[in-house]
Amino acid sequence: MTAGIDTPDRRGRTGLDRTGRDLTGNPRVRVRDVRLLSSHWYVERTTTFDLQRADGTWSTQERETHDRGNGATLLLHDTERETVLLTRQFRFPAYVNGHPDGMLIETPGGLLDDEDEHPEVAVRREVVEETGHTIGPVQHVFDVYMSPGSVTERVSFYAAAYGPATLTHEGGGLHEEGEDIEILELPFREALRMIRTGAINDAKTIMLLQWAALEGPFAGLSAR
Numbered sequence: 242m243t244a245g246i247d248t249p250d251r252r253g254r255t256g257l258d259r260t261g262r263d264l265t266g267n268p269r270v271r272v273r274d275v276r277l278l279s280s281h282w283y284v285e286r287t288t289t290f291d292l293q294r295a296d297g298t299w300s301t302q303e304r305e306t307h308d309r310g311n312g313a314t315l316l317l318h319d320t321e322r323e324t325v326l327l328t329r330q331f332r333f334p335a336y337v338n339g340h341p342d343g344m345l346i347e348t349p350g351g352l353l354d355d356e357d358e359h360p361e362v363a364v365r366r367e368v369v370e371e372t373g374h375t376i377g378p379v380q381h382v383f384d385v386y387m388s389p390g391s392v393t394e395r396v397s398f399y400a401a402a403y404g405p406a407t408l409t410h411e412g413g414g415l416h417e418e419g420e421d422i423e424i425l426e427l428p429f430r431e432a433l434r435m436i437r438t439g440a441i442n443d444a445k446t447i448m449l450l451q452w453a454a455l456e457g458p459f460a461g462l463s464a465r
C-alpha cells in the first residue's frame with residue numbers, strides 16, 4: 242500500500258500514479274510508465290514515454306514533473322491615478338536561491354482549489370484575500386506555462402480596475418495558512434522602473450506590467 246496511490250496521502254489524494262497514462266493528443270508520444278516520487282504537499286512524478294523524432298525513429302525518455310495544480314493572477318490597475326496595486330510577501334524558494342531577503346513584489350493570485358475550479362473564480366477569491374478588493378469585470382489576458390520543462394502549472398492572467406469603491410475587506414492573506422501579505426500601491430511608471438532595476442523580479446508580475454504598457458490599460462503612457 243502506498244499513500245497517494247492506493248491509500249489517501251496527507252491531503253486525501255489517491256491514484257496519483259495514473260496522471261498522463263491516457264494521453265492521446267499527440268500520436269508521436271506513447272506514455273509507458275508513471276512513478277509517484279512524492280506527494281507530500283505538491284506531487285512529483287517521473288514518467289517514461291516513447292517519443293518519435295522528426296526523422297521517424299523512436300527514443301525513450303524519462304521526465305520528472307512537479308505538479309502543484311494550476312494558478313491564476315491579476316493586475317489591479319487604476320488608469321485615472323495611473324497606479325497599480327501589488328503585494329509583497331516572503332518567498333522561501335527565491336530566498337534560498339539568491340534573492341537577498343526573499344521579499345517578492347507580485348501581482349496577487351494563487352492556486353486553483355482543484356482542477357474543476359474556473360481560474361476567474363479563483364483569481365477573484367485570491368484578490369480579495371490578499372488585497373481586500375472585490376473587483377468588477379475582469380479582462381482575460383493569456384494562459385501561460387511558466388516553466389514547461391519541469392513544472393506542469395499553467396497560470397491564467399487577468400486584469401481589472403480597482404479603486405476606493407472596490408475596497409471591501411482588509412486583505413493581507415490567510416493568517417491560518419501562514420500568509421502575511423503587504424499591499425503596495427505604486428505609480429505605474431515607478432513599477433516599470435522597478436523592473437529595470439531588478440526591484441521587481443517575479444515573472445508573472447513583469448509580464449502583466451509589460452502587457453499593460455504594450456496593449457493593456459496603460460498603453461500609450463510613456464514609461465519615463
Ligand SMILES: Nc1nc2c(ncn2[C@@H]2O[C@H](COP(=O)(O)OP(=O)(O)O[C@H]3O[C@H](CO)[C@@H](O)[C@H](O)[C@@H]3O)[C@@H](O)[C@H]2O)c(=O)[nH]1
Pocket residue numbers: 282283309312313314349350351352353367394396415418419420445
Ligand atoms: N504546508 C505547506 N503549505 C504550503 C506549501 N506550499 C504552499 N503552501 C500554502 O499554500 C498556499 C498557497 O497560496 P496561494 O495564494 O494559493 O498561492 P501562491 O503561493 O500565492 O501562488 C501560486 O500561484 C501563483 C500564480 O498566481 C504562482 O506564480 C506561484 O508560483 C504559486 O504557484 C499558501 O497558503 C501557502 O502557505 C507547502 O509546501 N507546505
Ligand SMILES: [Mg+2]
Pocket residue numbers: 349350351352367371
Ligand atoms: Mg497568493
